[in-house]
Amino acid sequence: MSSVETAGAAPVFLLEGVTYRYPDGEIGVNNLDLSVGERERIVLLGANGSGKSTLLRILDGLIFPSDGLVHTFGQVLNEKSLSEEVFNYDFRRRVGFVFQNSETQLFSSTVWDEIAFGPLHMGMEEPEIRRRVSEVLELVGIEAIKDRPPFKLSGGEKKKVALAAVLATNPDVLLLDEPTAALDPRTERWLVDMLIQLGKFGKTIITATHHLDIVEEISDRVLIFGEDHRVAATGPPSELLSEKELLLHVNLIDPRFHKHSHGGDHRHYHIHD
Numbered sequence: 704m705s706s707v708e709t710a711g712a713a714p715v716f717l718l719e720g721v722t723y724r725y726p727d728g729e730i731g732v733n734n735l736d737l738s739v740g741e742r743e744r745i746v747l748l749g750a751n752g753s754g755k756s757t758l759l760r761i762l763d764g765l766i767f768p769s770d771g772l773v774h775t776f777g778q779v780l781n782e783k784s785l786s787e788e789v790f791n792y793d794f795r796r797r798v799g800f801v802f803q804n805s806e807t808q809l810f811s812s813t814v815w816d817e818i819a820f821g822p823l824h825m826g827m828e829e830p831e832i833r834r835r836v837s838e839v840l841e842l843v844g845i846e847a848i849k850d851r852p853p854f855k856l857s858g859g860e861k862k863k864v865a866l867a868a869v870l871a872t873n874p875d876v877l878l879l880d881e882p883t884a885a886l887d888p889r890t891e892r893w894l895v896d897m898l899i900q901l902g903k904f905g906k907t908i909i910t911a912t913h914h915l916d917i918v919e920e921i922s923d924r925v926l927i928f929g930e931d932h933r934v935a936a937t938g939p940p941s942e943l944l945s946e947k948e949l950l951l952h953v954n955l956i957d958p959r960f961h962k963h964s965h966g967g968d969h970r971h972y973h974i975h976d
């Protein structure tokens with residue numbers, strides 16, 4: 704593994720020929736090669752069922768390749784390495800994942816406890832935990848719901864709590880599965896601005912989304928999955944998003960769907976009847 708042995712320059716993630724088959728035989732991702740550098744911001748695009756969430760689960764070490772290998776920071780990421788306490792602690796501290804479905808992510812009896820869970824699990828002292836929870840509650844704007852049970856919140860509120868819980872541990876790598884899906888337009892804007900800031904702070908950020916109009920702001924590179932669960936294209940967002948034939952081919956846009964430029968760099972996607 705020559706690419707992994709180059710100490711100091713090890714990518715955040717390196718995937719070689721990764722295929723994942725679910726236990727029932729469904730292919731999640733097919734023969735995927737990918738290298739993610741530190742501070743890179745990547746957006747995953749693709750039609751429903753093309754493999755975005757599967758890839759994020761693989762990157763978070765929740766599932767392991769059926770074929771191929773995943774390396775993270777120069778070490779193999781598999782069941783065996785994650786069973787080692789030191790590696791596990793380090794990996795979990797470095798990588799945070801906001802799930803597509805917040806329901807499966809939230810388990811505490813209050814929002815406060817939910818956000819405190821990560822820092823507590825990392826062995827932080829109580830004053831530090833309190834400080835972090837307060838900071839994140841304020842950052843995400845959810846102080847008002849801190850004593851409520853997460854399972855009783857609205858979809859968007861749950862998404863914010865899940866995000867807050869991940870931010871509380873200050874991971875270097877953020878994996879975000881459709882983070883804006885349940886958010887109102889103002890909150891979506893806030894999140895996009897925050898992702899831009901986090902990128903400037905040097906985080907590595909991998910986001911799966913269907914919101915084409917935010918892609919250019921939150922990515923340096925786009926990976927488009929085809930419906931065969933293989934990568935159909937990869938490149939800078941400005942290039943790929945203007946390839947209408949490609950976007951049609953991977954079923955990301957409707958034939959009636961097209962893009963306008965309204966002066967300057969302001970760009971919208973519209974659907975016309």
Ligand SMILES: Nc1ncnc2c1ncn2[C@@H]1O[C@H](COP(=O)(O)OP(=O)(O)OP(=O)(O)O)[C@@H](O)[C@H]1O
Pocket residue numbers: 725726727729730731732749750751752753754755756757758803
């Ligand atoms: N738990 C599972 N068991 C079996 N097959 C699964 C499971 N989860 C996903 N799949 C299948 O794996 C493929 C990839 O699914 P995945 O959830 O990664 O897609 P996605 O790109 O995230 O889609 P979406 O945009 O709808 O979230 C699909 O064919 C899907 O049906």
Ligand SMILES: [Mg+2]
Pocket residue numbers: 755756757803880911
């Ligand atoms: Mg998904």
